Every structure is written in structure tokens, then in C-alpha cells.
Amino acid sequence: MSPEGARILHVMGALETLERGTSAALTGMEVHAPSGDIIRGEFVAQHGFRGFRDSGLGVRREILDTVLLNCARAAGVTVIEEAKVDDVLMDGRGVATGVRLRTRAGVSELRGSFVVGADGLRSVVARRLGLARASRWPRRVALVAHFRGVMSVGTLGEMHVFRDGYVGIASVGDGVTNVALVVPKQLARTMAGDTDAFLHAWLKKHPALARRFALAERVSPVRATGPFASHAKHSWAPGAALVGDAADFFDPFTGEGIYSALRGGQIAAPFIVDAVTAIHRGRLDMSVHALKAYEHARGQTFAGKWRVERFISAAVAVPSVMNVAARLLGRNADVADLLIGVTGDFVPASALLSPQVLARLFIPRLRRTSHRVHDRQLARTASMVKPEHA
Helix, strand or coil: CCCCHHHHHHHHCCHHHHHHCCCEEECEEEEECCCCCEEEEECCCCCCCCCCCCCEEECCHHHHHHHHHHHHHHCCCCCCCCCEEEEEEECCCCCEEEEEEEECCEEEEEECCCEEECCCCCCHHHHHCCCCCECCCCCEEEEEEEEECCCCCCCEEEEEEECCEEEEEEECCCCEEEEEEEEEHHHHHHHCCCHHHHHHHHHHHCHHHHHHCCCCEECCCCEEECCCCEECCCCEECCEEECHHHCEECCHHHCCHHHHHHHHHHHHHHHHHHHHHHHHCCCHHHHHHHHHHHHHHHHHHHHHHHHHHHHHHHHHHCHHHHHHHHHHHHCCHHHHHHHHHHHCCCCCHHHHCCHHHHHHHHHHHHHHHHHHHHHHHHHHHHHHCCHHHC
């Protein structure tokens, strides 16, 4: 989780519990391109921006989920576990009024003033409300597992990009490393249902990683998820709203799904209160107005980050582009710090995408390219001159 994600966890009363438990501080990121060039950025840098914490937080998902669930219970939420929502209930006006719930005891209906679809990438709520829409690109699948004994894992999160996918590596405390492999969907078809064998074979295939995993032990099941890239047509419907991955998920490269979910819920809360209040007063039009305002606020908050994510995903998909990007950012540590700060959610995307920063990044390369072209033209001209005129 990003440094700025800590701010929301603190407000929820979850941060101190997580920091006291099994977790790891992450001080920045490094990205390894196929060429071997490295982009390295620190959260504490000279760009003038500071997050709520000076480091991110690596924590196992089951620990995070338990802490957040306890926070929900403490806030007065009634929690029903071992249950699955398989449909959304609607009234005659097309307004969501609850869900159909499936448990071991059977099927029941749960009515409510409002439905929030926070049910992830393949959201049942989004599909039942007709809001789900899969994107054609990028189509990638992830395999995630925890390992103990991975060599040389420090305080930087790592991304290793290859021609056949990329893998993220980060400490989650107590000597355990989170490993997330993301591959194109067409390559994932070769798994033949054996995700464990596929993950180990992929890591072994790449020598730099194979050496570090030589003595490592997998300590959790390999979980598969994807394909990624989905964007709901809208993040709301009458009587309902979508948050987190249910509303939008592009690519896991920046590792910001948890922050986006937490921040998305924080954005949604006051608009949901307004929408419910309007419904209770019989003003469906005002409820819809509140939900449209939520969608606008959500777009305003995440639009810059979405642009950066798409630039990154495009570079990852084309090795030659990724190599050039790594060389440029490798020579511009201050711009690399800005990029990592954007992915850490405390540097605004506008600071990275400003004309001044982009000029600092690209103009030196353009000058070098121009000089090389000019030198080649002079060489060709010289070779055309007759010896007696030379």
C-alpha cells in the first residue's frame, strides 16, 4: 500500500494495528526493464511532496482484511460471512433495493436503502445492473503467492519486466515476500490448470530471478485472477454505486488497487448519504443527481493517475519502449522520484506530466538523436565528394 494510503487507514483506525503487526516498510520502487536498465525512485525525495507516511506498507492481504473487517464491526456494521451475492433486487422503477444472498442455509433476500458494489474485478453487482464492460486491452492474468527465503529483498518494492510478462516482488514482513506474476492472457492459456508449476517454471526461466528463488519456499497457495482491464459504463445506477475494482481496474503494475478502493469508498460516502436521504424523501431525481456528482468527483480524483497508468501499461507491453523509458528515467533520478511519488498517490500526476518535466526528460535525448543524424549526414556527404576535391 502507498504512503498516502496510510492516511485513510489512519482515519479508519486501522493503521496503528497494521504497523504494530506483521508488515514491512517500503521506501520506494525500482523497475527493471528487459534491457537491464533500472528505474529507481524513492518516496522521500527532493521534489517537495510528502506523503502521510515516508514509506509504504507491505502487509499480507488476510491480515489487512481482518483488520478492516474488525473496523467495520466496530463502526456498527453487521457482517454476514460465508455468503455470496448472486443478484440485485429491483423495484418497479428500476431502483436497486437489496440483494439476493446465497448461504449454506439457502437463498434469502436482504433489503436495504442502498446497494454498494464493492465486490471486485468481476463484480456481480455491476453485471446485474448492466454496468459491466470489459476492455480489449490490456488482457492480462495474474498469479500471486507468498514465498519465504527469497534472496536480496530490501525496502524497495520491485517490478521486473520481461518480454513474456512482469513480476512484482515486495516484502510483507517476517521474512515473507509477496510475488505477483502478470502475463498476457494468451500465454496464460498454457497453464493447463497447474498455476503452481507455471509460476515456478516462469521464475526459473529468468536467470536473475532464478538465483534469488533457488532456496525459497512457497508458503501460500498460488491464486489466479484476471483477465484485467475493465471499466464500468457508469459507477452508479439508481439506488446503487460501484467502488474500487468493481468500478474500474486497468492493470496491476502500479499495485494501487487497495488505495483506489479505500479512496474510492471515502469519495463515495457523502454522496451515498445524500442519495439515500433523497430516496427516503421520495426524490429519486435528487438521488440520481447525487450519484452523478459522485461519478464526477471520482473522475476528477483519479483521472491523472489513470493517464499515468495507461502510459506505463503501454510501455510494459512493448519491450523496446520500456527499455527507452528505463534509460531516460535512469538518467533522470528526480523525474523517476516524481513517477514513483505519483504511483505512491502523494504526488499529483500533473507534476509529472507538466511540459517542464517532460522537456527535461525528452529534450536531451532529442538533441543527441539530432546530433547523430547530423553526423551521419556529414559522413554521407563526405563519402560522395570526389578525392581530387576533398
